[in-house]
Amino acid sequence: AASQVIEWDRITAFHMDEYIGLNGASEQLFSKYLERRLFSRVRFRNVHLIDGNANPRIEAERYAALITEAPLDIICLGIGENGHIAFNDPPVADFNDPRIVKKVTLDRSCRMQQVNEGCFTTLGEVPEKALTLTIPVIFGASHLYCVVPGLSKREAVHNTINGPVTTACPASVLQNHTDCSFYFDSDSFGDQENM
Numbered sequence: 072a073a074s075q076v077i078e079w080d081r082i083t084a085f086h087m088d089e090y091i092g093l094n095g096a097s098e099q100l101f102s103k104y105l106e107r108r109l110f111s112r113v114r115f116r117n118v119h120l121i122d123g124n125a126n127p128r129i130e131a132e133r134y135a136a137l138i139t140e141a142p143l144d145i146i147c148l149g150i151g152e153n154g155h156i157a158f159n160d161p162p163v164a165d166f167n168d169p170r171i172v173k174k175v176t177l178d179r180s181c182r183m184q185q186v187n188e189g190c191f192t193t194l195g196e197v198p199e200k201a202l203t204l205t206i207p208v209i210f211g212a213s214h215l216y217c218v219v220p221g222l223s224k225r226e227a228v229h230n231t232i233n234g235p236v237t238t239a240c241p242a243s244v245l246q247n248h249t250d251c252s253f254y255f256d257s258d259s260f261g262d263q264e265n266m
Contacts, residue, residue: 078111083141085156087148087209089121090198091174099190106239121202128172131202135171138204139225143212150162150219153180154186154227154240158203164241168205175203187223210244215251217242 088099097103102120110118118136122130148156155161160178182197191197209215219228230240232253237243245251 080116082115083099083119083144084110084115084119085138085204086121087117087146087165088201088203089123089200091123092198093123095124095130095264098192099185121172123198123202127200131170131172131174131251134202138171138208143208145214146209146212147216147218150217150224150227150231150242151181152184152227153178154225154230154242155181156206156209156242156245158201158207159209159241161241163241164206164238166206166210166236166238166241166244168207170205171208173205174199174203177201184223193223206241206244210248213250215245215248216253216254217245217251219259220256226258228255228259 086101086105092100093100098102100123102123105120119134123135125133150156152160155164155178158177158181159165162179163175163178168215176195177199179194182194182199185191185197186194192226227240227242231242231245234240234243236246245253
């Protein structure tokens with residue numbers, strides 16, 4: 072039988088995306104969110120974070136080199152209201168992107184999601200630029216665990232699992248992954264047959 076104990080001290084963790092230009096102490100940084108929710112609670116072997124205040128080109132190269140040295144085995148991800156994964160928004164998401172990490176301009180609906188979820192007060196506060204892992208890097212991980220709660224994600228969930236594979240819903244590419252497990256709640260999944 073496989074051990075049920077996770078040896079956290081053998082795991083190197085990465086995060087998938089980060090805003091560009093937020094104050095380094097800002098609670099809205101994804102690195103801060105992960106620190107509060109996970110990295111401060113469990114001792115990992117190593118944690119690699121994207122620095123949203125570094126020169127974006129240099130930071131993308133630095134982070135890409137780290138991932139090249141330690142390819143990703145498992146990715147825990149979500150799906151955005153517009154079907155994005157990481158910060159690969161429609162319709163500019165690229166299923167064949169040659170890069171590992173890239174600078175992106177965030178879609179308005181992606182930015183508005185951050186306001187609706189209470190992360191920011193106004194749309195003007197949400198950064199317009201970010202660094203993100205590309206879709207081929209995410210898709211290249213051996214195991215994907217996709218957790219998607221909430222009513223606001225229902226249409227994106229439907230398009231992800233029932234729609235065509237298209238950059239109009241970047242998460243739809245997950246249909247083609249050989250080992251992607253989805254975890255929905257009743258709000259996000261709903262009645263898929265009647266959508």
